[in-house]
Amino acid sequence: MEETQNTSYYSLTLKSNEEARLEQVFRSHCSISNKMTLYDFIILSIEKRVVSNVCTLTTISSIFTQAAGDKPNLNKSRFFFAITLLARVLFPEELSPVEQMLTQILVDPMAGTSQTNLPRQDETTKSIFTEKVIRILDNYHHACFQILQVYNTHNIQNRRRTVGFKQIKQKNLGISARNFLRYCRNSNIIPHLLNIETFADFMKATVPPKDREEQLFYDNSIVIKCYETDNNFFELLPLDQIIGEPELKLYHLLLMLSRIALDCIKDVQDLTEKVRVMFADKLKLTEEFDYGPGCNIQYGEENYSDASFSSVEDHDQILANYENKVIISQKGLRDDRDLLEVIKVAPIIPTIDEVVKILDDDRVPNVPPMQKNVPENPPPYVLPPKLFPLPLPPDPKADKRLAPQRQNRSGKKEETAADRLKFAPMPGSFLPKLPEVTRSEKFLPLRNTSNLYPDTVKKTLCNPGIQPYLIREIFLPPASPKEINTLIESAIVFQNNCNFSMALVSLDNAKSKWLKLEKIETLKAEIDLFFELTRGAIYESCEKDGLALAQYVSTKLISDRLAFNHPDRALVYCGLGSVLHHSEHSDLSLRCYLMAKKIRERTLGGNTIDTATVYNNIGVCFNELGRFQEAYIYFELAGAIFDALLGPHHTRTLTVRQNIERIKRESMLSNPEFQVLWSKQLVDPFPKGKKKGKGKKKGKKSKK
Incomplete structure (x- = not known):
């Protein structure tokens, strides 16, 4: 019966073709008509390569349980909801994780080949892919990661543990089939619990061949030959690479060991109890026993104790634990x-x-102390304020030649020096009339139409995290x-x-x-x-x-x-x-x-290239100490010397210019603008002469 209530909660907006293809995927993987069980959902996840060291079987089971709710199966709408949950787990950093998930679900990874990556779908596999067994396996995930770390190919070849849990999860690393055979022999599973022929058959059922090379690996019985020739399996010596050797990931490891438990342990009848006995009693995969004899081993011919290693993920930090390996360089060494x-x-x-x-x-x-600007009258302003006297009006009798007197023909009062002195309004004074247009509305067209300061001028396109650097x-x-x-x-x-x-x-x-x-x-x-x-x-x-x-x-x-x-x-x-x-x-x-500055200024002088190099480096140190004004001064001095001696296009000159731009962005250096408080009008001492009147007759005298 289809869901009739709260259908929008499970709805997923898709294109018509995507919905049709996703519905086709859903129907092709349903063992019951229009119903998908947990086993079907896990098989679909393995087929689409969703199951990995990050997205484990426990994660798939939890998503299935959350999407199904109180139902044992998934219908179409709940299946779409499960895909949405799965997308959020696989692509947590993507803006649209569902699109990435659909790309992975709708594309067939084994298209064009006759092989498959699915394990053998028999009754044993169906018994393992149940909620009870997966819940038991969840308790031994950390122990299985320990197996993947100890028997990792890179660790064995490098003779030390250079690959940790984090890299195994993120890069989805596994172990080769022959190294897993070594683990089974060190754990006394072979030949006490099963023989090598059964082990090879279980290996092929768990990790089926995906191409021709892997098929040849199984046909040539490489695992059986390795069992017969490898007598020093407990030393974990490096193995020769074989093309087509299958690799066991985390879910392969769990599936393989669970298959051995269900088919080879005969004295226990309950399935979940068989799995628990296999992992806890046979393999001893608990912290109490140091994850069993299969993991508590040392690499062959290792001169140093393995106790100095841990699950540290930093490659440089792991190598630093060696006595003779103090410093690591990745530049050709x-x-x-x-x-x-x-x-x-x-x-x-x-x-x-x-x-x-x-x-x-x-x-x-020593480092010079930082200069502090101390005001003359700091708070609480004890000193009285300084009052600047008004300038005295000029005395006309002192120097009559400064400004010739003009005749006042209009009868108006002549302007004096005191009238010419005009003061700006006091700060904080209110205008009697508010402006009709606010300042924000006045500059609104400018903000909407054009950018007054483009990004190239503001230097916002540059990386602000880059600091000024030294000149070696x-x-x-x-x-x-x-x-x-x-x-x-x-x-x-x-x-x-x-x-x-x-x-x-x-x-x-x-x-x-x-x-x-x-x-x-x-x-x-x-x-x-x-x-x-x-x-x-x-x-x-x-x-x-x-x-x-x-x-x-x-x-x-x-x-x-x-x-x-x-x-x-x-x-x-x-x-x-x-x-x-x-x-x-x-x-x-x-x-x-x-x-160095003291020595070079004494021996070479202050206007040399070597001294300017030291000036730049001093500016870098001042910048690191947060003293941006002093750093800016040294950068300006070094830049002026480089520009004069080397030219504006030299590498050192450009380096100092970049340092100046970086420290400008970092310290926000800017020149403050001050409002002009008053202005004074000056009389022109050389006024222009009067123009001659037009049409004057000769013989007439001008009026005095």
């Missing part, structure tokens, strides 16, 4: 092991307190022999191509070859300073801020060997300022750049 082999002896990374002590010992300038120092290589110059250029090229390990190797080879060529033990201070600063720049490029900080601190000993008025003494402080800025210590970074 396969692993930190490449750099560690080149470095051999890593420098000791100083703490922030040690860096502060070093800066204090070198008498590095360029370490120029010294004059060197040809073969050494080639190695230095190779190191710079490797650094620009993000091959940092080879950059360090080339740099070390250049330094050692130079020492052998000169037959000395120590290079000159300028040359040695270049090599050490370049090494620190390479560490900084691969985001190894800790090693870069240690390198710059150790390089300071070489910088102290230079003369007092040598301009290269500022390079160490520039490097320290850059690393501390990226480490979010803007106050210490500002101190370093202020020291």
Whole structure:
């Protein structure tokens, strides 16, 4: 009997062709006439690839129960309502999730092929896809995710757990058939509960072949051959990739283990009790037993304890738990092991307190205090207000030549200096008559017709989240022999191509070859300073801020060997300022750049490119500290120097201009407008002469 009450609650607005196609899908999957059971709804969800690690069998069952209400089945209107609920679960961030859902439901994923992705539809599958069994399986979802994590192919190949629960859910990852065979052997299911031939048959019934390669995998009995040859299954060594090997997702895992429970456990009669015995007693998938012997294993030939790992989802944070893997770079580095082999002896990374002590010992300038504007008469306005006297009228006898006297022929009173002085109305004074048109209505046509300030002028099209950025120092290589110059250029090229390990190797080879060529033990201070600063720049490029900080601190000993008025003494402080800025210590970074500014202004002068670079970086540090006015001044100074020395189209000039625009948007710098309080009329000291009268006769005298 169709629903007659509250039909609008289950209604779904569709196009005529979409409604017809969706109704066809509904009728083709109904086992009873115009009635869809829970089993039919789950089969439809699996066929349309709706069931995944995110949308589990429990989610499908809950949606079915909510849509059906107190009915055991779904009619057409309730089926449409279930599709709406399913769309909200699958596409929560879409504005129109129903359209995305219809696209997935109405398209046949297996069109054009004779294969299917549905499990074997026998009595065992129908017994599993019931509400009671699915409710039991819901208690073991976390344990099954643990299986998917431990036996994940990427984790086994990388010899560590680099894929966690979050990635398995979002990317819908699974485990291969041979790795699931390993789990069953480690859990003592095979051969105690079933043999390998039955296991292979259950595998084919759960994950049917979707293409020719998977069909060949089952025909060649790869699972049985792996069972006979893999004797070290408990070590989880990496396996060779086989084309066509099926992958088991979360619902495959639950379906496979439930099928084993219903068909192989004979001493229990109740179906739900069989499933509970399988997961709780046989597999011991509870936190009390650490998810059973199948999950409580270590990867083969692993030197480090597996206890340092957890379900942390951040890939960099997982690798940081290693002893020799402190810093991770994703710019061309396969692993930190490449750099560690080149470095051999890593420098000791100083703490922030040690860096502060070093800066204090070198008498590095402190951060200047922020200037505060103190009013002369702050609240509660104790001082009396200042009254400005009116200007005295000019004395006509003082200088008669300033303004020639004019004759008053009209008989009106002559205007005096006091009359010429006109004051504006006092602030807050009320006009006797209100305007006929309000200010909002007056500017309404302007707002509706055109934009007074377009987006390009307001700079609203720019990204306001981008902050002003530093200009990095360029370490120029010294004059060197040809073969050494080639190695230095190779190191710079490797650094620009993000091959940092080879950059360090080339740099070390250049330094050692130079020492052998000169037959000395120590290079000159300028040359040695270049090599050490370049090494620190390479560490900084691969985001190894800790090693870069240690390198710059150790390089300071070489910088102290230079003369007092040598301009290269500022390079160490520039490097320290850059690393501390990226480490979010803007106050210490500002101190370093202020020291570099002091050195360069003393040695090079204030109107050089190197000094202007420091000015820009000081402005960036002031911006990070929230002192926008001082940052704006330093940006303006750096921009003026770059514009004069490099031109308006140079990269550094454009960089400073962008920094100025960003800080303008960030701090809303604007010039306040003040109302003019009074105005004064001045007498023209040079009046125009009178025009001669027309038609005057000769001989007549003009009247005096």
